[in-house]
Amino acid sequence: MAVLIVKHDSITPLLRNLAQYWRKPEDFTAVCARALMRDTQDFYAEKGSKFWGAIGGAFKDKSGDGVARISVMGEQGAILLHKVNGGTVYPKAPKKNLAIPASAEAKAAGWPSHGKTPPLRLGAWGKDGKPHALVEADVVRKVRGRWIKESPAFRRIWYWLVKSATHLPDPEALPPPERTRNAVLDVAIKRASEVMKTGKPA
Amino acid sequence: MPSPIVNAQSVMKVLRTFRERQATASPLSAKEWGEVPVEIRQNAFWSAKLEHAQHVAELKRTTLQALRGARVRVGALRRGRELTGDAADETVLMSKGQIISEMRAAALERGLEPTGPREMEDIASAPRIGLIVDMAEKMTYGKARWESGNDTAVLDAFPAQELVRVEPREKPRDWESRWQEAGDAVGWEGANANGRMVALKSSPIWVELSEFGLPYPPFDYGSGMGVRDVERSVAVELGLMADDDEAQAADAPDETRGSLKGLDEPERDWLLAQFREELGDGVSIDGDEVVYRRG
Numbered sequence: 076m077a078v079l080i081v082k083h084d085s086i087t088p089l090l091r092n093l094a095q096y097w098r099k100p101e102d103f104t105a106v107c108a109r110a111l112m113r114d115t116q117d118f119y120a121e122k123g124s125k126f127w128g129a130i131g132g133a134f135k136d137k138s139g140d141g142v143a144r145i146s147v148m149g150e151q152g153a154i155l156l157h158k159v160n161g162g163t164v165y166p167k168a169p170k171k172n173l174a175i176p177a178s179a180e181a182k183a184a185g186w187p188s189h190g191k192t193p194p195l196r197l198g199a200w201g202k203d204g205k206p207h208a209l210v211e212a213d214v215v216r217k218v219r220g221r222w223i224k225e226s227p228a229f230r231r232i233w234y235w236l237v238k239s240a241t242h243l244p245d246p247e248a249l250p251p252p253e254r255t256r257n258a259v260l261d262v263a264i265k266r267a268s269e270v271m272k273t274g275k276p277a
Numbered sequence: 278m279p280s281p282i283v284n285a286q287s288v289m290k291v292l293r294t295f296r297e298r299q300a301t302a303s304p305l306s307a308k309e310w311g312e313v314p315v316e317i318r319q320n321a322f323w324s325a326k327l328e329h330a331q332h333v334a335e336l337k338r339t340t341l342q343a344l345r346g347a348r349v350r351v352g353a354l355r356r357g358r359e360l361t362g363d364a365a366d367e368t369v370l371m372s373k374g375q376i377i378s379e380m381r382a383a384a385l386e387r388g389l390e391p392t393g394p395r396e397m398e399d400i401a402s403a404p405r406i407g408l409i410v411d412m413a414e415k416m417t418y419g420k421a422r423w424e425s426g427n428d429t430a431v432l433d434a435f436p437a438q439e440l441v442r443v444e445p446r447e448k449p450r451d452w453e454s455r456w457q458e459a460g461d462a463v464g465w466e467g468a469n470a471n472g473r474m475v476a477l478k479s480s481p482i483w484v485e486l487s488e489f490g491l492p493y494p495p496f497d498y499g500s501g502m503g504v505r506d507v508e509r510s511v512a513v514e515l516g517l518m519a520d521d522d523e524a525q526a527a528d529a530p531d532e533t534r535g536s537l538k539g540l541d542e543p544e545r546d547w548l549l550a551q552f553r554e555e556l557g558d559g560v561s562i563d564g565d566e567v568v569y570r571r572g
Contacts, residue, residue, distance in 0.1 A: 088539050089548065095536055102430030109431050112422075113506045120443050148291070148418065149346045150372045167351065167369045264548075265508060266434050267535070268555035271569040274529040277433055 089260060096267040098276045106266065106277075107259045112145045114258030118250040161244035174209060174234035181233045197233055209234040291421040295344055295413070298322040300337045302330040315490040324409050326392040327400055335383060336406075340413045342371035349375075355382040377406045408499065415495045419503075423493035426506065427478060435506035437517055440474035440486070440496075443503035452502060459485040469515045475507050477517050532570045537562065 090107065097103035119127040147155050157164075166173050176182040198212035210230040217223075270277055300322045303310075307325040310318060322337045342349060351357035352365025356378060369375060384401035391399035399405060425431065426438070440452065456474045459482050467480030476482045483492040494503045513520045537545050545562060552560040552567060559570045 088541075089544055092535075092537070092540055092544075092548070097430070099430070102433075105425075105428055105430045106434040109426070109435060109506055116443065116503075116505065120441070123445060149344045149414065150370060153346050153370050153372075167367075167375075262434065262508065264551045265510060265555060268552055269509070271533045271535065271552065271556060271560070271567075272529070274533045277430070 087256065090263065093260075093263040093267050096270040096276055102277065103263070107263065108144060110259045110262035111255055114255055115145060115250055118254070122247075155248060157242065158245045158248035161242050163239050163241045165239050172206065172236035172238065173240055175237055175240060177208070177232045177235055184233075199236070200230070200232075201236075206236050208232045208236055291417060292341070292344060294420060295341055295417045298337070300330070300334040302328045302333045304328050311488070311490075318489070319491065322413065324400070324405075326398070327389075329387060329389060332380075332383060332387060332389065332400070336376075336380060336409060337413075339371060339376045339379060340410050343373065343376060343410065344414060344417060345371075347371050354379055355386070373407060373410050376410050377403045380406045412495065412498065416489075416491075419491075419493040419495060422504075423478075431506075432478065434509060435478075436509055437475050437477050437507040437512040437515075438504040439507050440502060441505045442501055444501035446499075446501045450497070450500065452500075455486060456482075467517055469517060473515070475511070475515055475517065477512065480517075529571065531572075532568055534563075534566045534568050537565050537567055 094100050094103040097106075146152065164173065176184075196212040197209040199206035199208070200210045201207040210232050212230075266277055298320055303323055304326055305313070305323070310323060310325065313321075322333065322340075324333065324336065327333055347370075348368040349371050350365065351367045351369055352360055354369075354375070357365060381401050381403065389400045391401075396402045397405050397408070426435065440456065442449070442452075452474070457470075460468050460470055462485050463481040466482070468476035468482040478492075483496075484490055486496050487493075488497040489495075494500070496502055509518075512518050537548070540548065545567075549560060549562055549567060552569070556569055559572075561568055561570075
């Protein structure tokens with residue numbers, strides 16, 4: 076199962092200390108896990124794109140072994156792992172190339188083969204029998220009063236075709252540890268203060 | 278640290294929730310499915326007007342693989358049938374893109390015709406397949422989070438939740454108006470009528486808000502809306518619940534003490550400052566203990 080565990084594994088002395096205000100340590104951990112999930116969801120929502128929002132939506136909190144942790148499930152977990160660690164991606168067989176968007180418009184349109192309304196009409200352009208890019212197909216222009224088909228070499232490039240692409244690790248793929256630590260501490264302090272006030276453990 | 282006790286839902290349980298849904302072929306439209314009792318609908322995996330049992334079962338199977346983050350042999354996919362040797366044995370992540378590619382090919386192979394003129398009525402269309410996968414995944418995650426959010430300890434710390442946008446949309450729906458309508462319908466029981474869309478997790482507003490009659494997101498198709506936990510103090514401030522802590526404080530002992538053992542000087546100072554911010558000047562340090570004195 077490709078499940079990424081985002082662990083808040085450095086249980087600081089402060090967090091360990093605050094656990095005393097809960098009757099059961101596992102209840103404290105469950106609340107910490109929930110606080111961690113809320114803040115990490117906020118982090119991805121603040122990043123603003125649909126992609127990051129979807130990762131935030133795949134969260135599941137879990138506090139099974141005394142450590143506050145959340146997991147990112149399924150495909151989103153695998154994508155996040157790739158973002159965190161970086162790596163090289165290859166085309167999926169039987170495809171031979173990856174299509175890398177050549178413009179913001181191409182990026183917004185998604186991948187070349189699916190879901191276009193109306194469909195993008197693209198054709199391969201290359202040299203020596205090897206395709207290098209996907210360009211607009213069937214472009215015509217008027218020359219001396221006659222419509223002629225534009226040479227593929229002068230058409231707009233939508234996607235570059237490559238054999239592989241290497242992504243560097245994204246240092247901002249996970250929320251900064253300081254941020255998550257503070258988010259968890261904030262919730263723990265508030266609840267501990269309520270316990271101090273009433274004299275009754277949570 | 279204490280011995281491990283699982284008190285929140287495990288990942289395996291989330292997957293079991295989905296696996297136990299019955300793949301159901303049916304001529305019902307989405308609107309008609311909406312009228313089916315929620316207990317039945319929630320336990321069924323269906324797609325509007327999709328009567329091909331094998332196709333529904335395959336949709337469910339591939340979606341479960343995506344939820345598990347499973348890798349599948351390329352040779353086992355329709356697009357890899359012609360491949361042999363290493364190329365066929367290569368594995369790929371069962372992503373939403375893979376499901377779309379596979380289920381499009383399956384729909385065409387089975388001759389499944391569109392049930393209407395709209396793109397969403399074409400079972401072979403990428404947006405339709407994508408929506409089915411998205412909804413199935415989000416329903417599963419939503420239910421899992423809702424269940425762990427109702428754990429007694431979590432509920433004690435976060436008794437309420439707020440309706441928030443979690444994914445941007447080009448044309449967002451008017452959720453503020455929908456909140457008002459749902460609130461009016463349930464007499465604002467446990468829900469905030471003015472300003473923030475916050476309600477107790479137990480409020481009937483969540484079911485009223487949902488297109489599917491469920492208390493957890495997604496509340497509608499492709500809504501991009503989700504929920505965010507809200508602390509007890511905020512729920513009290515908004516008047517959603519009584520301040521039990523205030524009532525309990527009346528019977529509280531004159532002072533409460535907490536241990537500071539294991540903390541260094543800066544950590545003790547930081548903790549004291551935090552407690553003072555929450556409780557005022559009645560907090561002090563006495564040797565290895567932090568003390569809160571009432572009055």
